[in-house]
Amino acid sequence: MQRTNKFNKVYAWQLATIFLGFIxxxxxxxxxxxxIPRIQFDFNLNEEQLGSLLSLNALGYLIACSFTAVLVRKWGIKAASILAFASMLISGVFIFVSHTYSLFAASYFLMYIGNGMLEIALAILGARIFVKNTGTMMNLSHAFYGLSSTVAPxxxxxxxxxxxxGLTLxxxxxxxxxxxxxLLPILTALRSSFPGDDLPSESRLPFKELVRDPALWWMVLILSFGVVSELAVGGWLVNFLEKAYHWSTVKASGMLSIFFLLFAIARLLLGPVTDRIGFTFSLIIFSGFSAICTFVAIVGGEQWSFLFAAAGIGIAMIYPTVMAFIAKRYPRGSDTAITFTVTLMGLGSVxxxxxxxxxxxxxxxxxxxxDSVGLLRGLQAGYGFIGLCALLCAVCGCILYWYLKKRGELI
Incomplete structure (x- = not known):
C-alpha cells in the first residue's frame, strides 16, 4: 500500500510538471x-520585417531543439526542463526592459530558445511516461497547451x-x-523524478538505423506542415482580422481564443479516437478537415470567418498524434526520433x-x-499558405498510410 501511494505521488508530480509545462x-x-500589432507599431515594422522577426525566433527554437537532447543525456530530463522554464522567466524580464529593437529581438530570441528546449523536454517526458493509451494521454497533456492558448490572447x-x-503595463x-x-512548473519539477535517464547507451536504437526509415521522414514532413499551420494562426490571425476586416483587437483576439478553445476541446475529447482508428489515418482526416475550413473561410469572406476557429479542431490533433506514433514505433529510440523530427520541424517553421x-x-x-484591395488580397494569400500547409500535411499522411499498409506496419 505504501509502495502504491509512493508511485501515485511520483506520477502525480510528473503529470503536474507536464500539464503545467504545456500551460x-x-x-x-x-x-x-x-x-504583435503594438510591437509592429512601436518599432515601425512592415509585414515582411515582422515575418523575418518571427522566423528569427523560430530559428532560436530550432537551435534549442538541436542541443536539448545532448543536455538531456548529460544532465537528465529534470535539469533540462528546469533550465527551459528558467530561460523563459529570464526572457520576460529582458523583454520588459527592452526599449530598443535589438534588445527586444535578443530577448524574444531567448524566449524561443526556452520554448524549443521545453518542446523537446515535454515530448520526451510524454514518450517515457505514457506507455498505455498513448494517443489519449498525449492528446490530454497537449490539451493543456490548447486551454492556455485559449485564454492567453x-x-x-x-x-x-x-x-x-500610474503606468500602463x-x-x-x-x-x-x-x-x-x-516559476510554477519549476517548483513541481524540483519535486519530481523522471524515468529513462538510466537507460544504457547500447539499449538505444542507433541514429543511423532511425534515419534509414522512410516513415520517419514522412513524419518530419507531416509535423512540419502541421505545426507551421498551427503556429502561424497564433501569429497571423489577429493581424489578418484587424487589417482585412477592420475588427477591433478585442474582437480579433476573441476569434483567436475560440480557435484555441476548439483546439483544446478536440485534444480533450478526440484523443481516444486516434487510439481507435489509428494514428496514421487520424493524421489524414484531421489535417484535411483543417485545410478545408481555412480555404472556405478565406474564399467565403468575413461571414465565414468562424471557420478560421473551426480549423483548430483538425490541426490540434497533428502534433500529439505524431508524438504518439513515434513513441509506439520507436520505443527504444523515442528521444532521438523526437529530437530529429522536431528539429527539422523547427526548420520548417523558420x-x-x-x-x-x-x-x-x-x-x-x-x-x-x-491599395486597400491589395492589402486584403495579400493577407488572403498569406493566410492561404497556412491552409496549403494543412493540405500538404494530409497528402503526406496519405503517402505514409500507403507505405505502412503495404508493409503491414500501420499504427
Missing part, C-alpha cells in the same frame, strides 16, 4: 497575437491595459507578468513564417502599396 508553453506561444489583451503605479509588462508563470510575410508583401506590391 506555460501555450501562454508563451500565443500571447504574441494581440501584442484575451488575458494578454487585458493585462496590457492594466495600470500599475502595455505589451512589455504583459510579457513579464505572463512569463513569470514559468521558413514558413518568412514565406507568409513575403507572400503578403509581394501581393500588396502587385496592387500598389497604398
Amino acid at each position: 506555460v508553453f501555450g501562454i508563451s506561444e500565443n500571447i504574441k497575437g494581440p501584442a 484575451l488575458v494578454a489583451t487585458g493585462v496590457m491595459s492594466v495600470q500599475l503605479f 502595455d505589451w512589455r509588462g504583459m510579457y513579464l507578468v505572463m512569463l513569470a508563470l514559468a 521558413i514558413g513564417n518568412y514565406v507568409i510575410g513575403f507572400i503578403i508583401e509581394m501581393v500588396k506590391k502587385l496592387y500598389g502599396e497604398g
Whole structure:
C-alpha cells in the first residue's frame, strides 16, 4: 500500500510538471497575437520585417531543439526542463526592459530558445511516461497547451491595459507578468523524478538505423506542415482580422481564443479516437478537415470567418498524434526520433513564417502599396499558405498510410 501511494505521488508530480509545462508553453506561444500589432507599431515594422522577426525566433527554437537532447543525456530530463522554464522567466524580464529593437529581438530570441528546449523536454517526458493509451494521454497533456492558448490572447489583451503605479503595463509588462508563470512548473519539477535517464547507451536504437526509415521522414514532413499551420494562426490571425476586416483587437483576439478553445476541446475529447482508428489515418482526416475550413473561410469572406476557429479542431490533433506514433514505433529510440523530427520541424517553421510575410508583401506590391484591395488580397494569400500547409500535411499522411499498409506496419 505504501509502495502504491509512493508511485501515485511520483506520477502525480510528473503529470503536474507536464500539464503545467504545456500551460506555460501555450501562454508563451500565443500571447504574441494581440501584442504583435503594438510591437509592429512601436518599432515601425512592415509585414515582411515582422515575418523575418518571427522566423528569427523560430530559428532560436530550432537551435534549442538541436542541443536539448545532448543536455538531456548529460544532465537528465529534470535539469533540462528546469533550465527551459528558467530561460523563459529570464526572457520576460529582458523583454520588459527592452526599449530598443535589438534588445527586444535578443530577448524574444531567448524566449524561443526556452520554448524549443521545453518542446523537446515535454515530448520526451510524454514518450517515457505514457506507455498505455498513448494517443489519449498525449492528446490530454497537449490539451493543456490548447486551454492556455485559449485564454492567453484575451488575458494578454487585458493585462496590457492594466495600470500599475500610474503606468500602463502595455505589451512589455504583459510579457513579464505572463512569463513569470514559468516559476510554477519549476517548483513541481524540483519535486519530481523522471524515468529513462538510466537507460544504457547500447539499449538505444542507433541514429543511423532511425534515419534509414522512410516513415520517419514522412513524419518530419507531416509535423512540419502541421505545426507551421498551427503556429502561424497564433501569429497571423489577429493581424489578418484587424487589417482585412477592420475588427477591433478585442474582437480579433476573441476569434483567436475560440480557435484555441476548439483546439483544446478536440485534444480533450478526440484523443481516444486516434487510439481507435489509428494514428496514421487520424493524421489524414484531421489535417484535411483543417485545410478545408481555412480555404472556405478565406474564399467565403468575413461571414465565414468562424471557420478560421473551426480549423483548430483538425490541426490540434497533428502534433500529439505524431508524438504518439513515434513513441509506439520507436520505443527504444523515442528521444532521438523526437529530437530529429522536431528539429527539422523547427526548420520548417523558420521558413514558413518568412514565406507568409513575403507572400503578403509581394501581393500588396502587385496592387500598389497604398491599395486597400491589395492589402486584403495579400493577407488572403498569406493566410492561404497556412491552409496549403494543412493540405500538404494530409497528402503526406496519405503517402505514409500507403507505405505502412503495404508493409503491414500501420499504427
